[in-house]
Amino acid sequence: MDTLPFGPNAILIHSSATAHRVGCRHNDEALIRSGDHSGWGWIPEATAEQWLRIDEGQALQATEGNTSLSAKRRCKHCPGD
Ligand SMILES: [Zn+2]
Numbered sequence: 001m002d003t004l005p006f007g008p009n010a011i012l013i014h015s016s017a018t019a020h021r022v023g024c025r026h027n028d029e030a031l032i033r034s035g036d037h038s039g040w041g042w043i044p045e046a047t048a049e050q051w052l053r054i055d056e057g058q059a060l061q062a063t064e065g066n067t068s069l070s071a072k073r074r075c076k077h078c079p080g081d
Pocket of ligand 1: 019020021024025026075076077078079
């Protein structure tokens with residue numbers, strides 16, 4: 001398998017316009033990364049500011065995976081939030 005894991009700075013974006021951090025129980029990161037889990041886009045190296053800004057009504061666009069997706073809110077269950 002050549003599927004790389006997500007780094008700790010990745011933001012995962014679900015098709016419900018919700019952003020998740022790595023390690024959230026809502027994610028199945030191996031499947032998302034491999035493309036077997038549809039309905040997700042992501043930003044492999046995001047900044048803390050990008051994460052925080054999502055909540056201020058600024059949509060964050062995915063750069064990989066399904067790049068048509070953007071996040072408009074942050075998951076409330078993610079680790080470290
Ligand atoms: Zn989450």
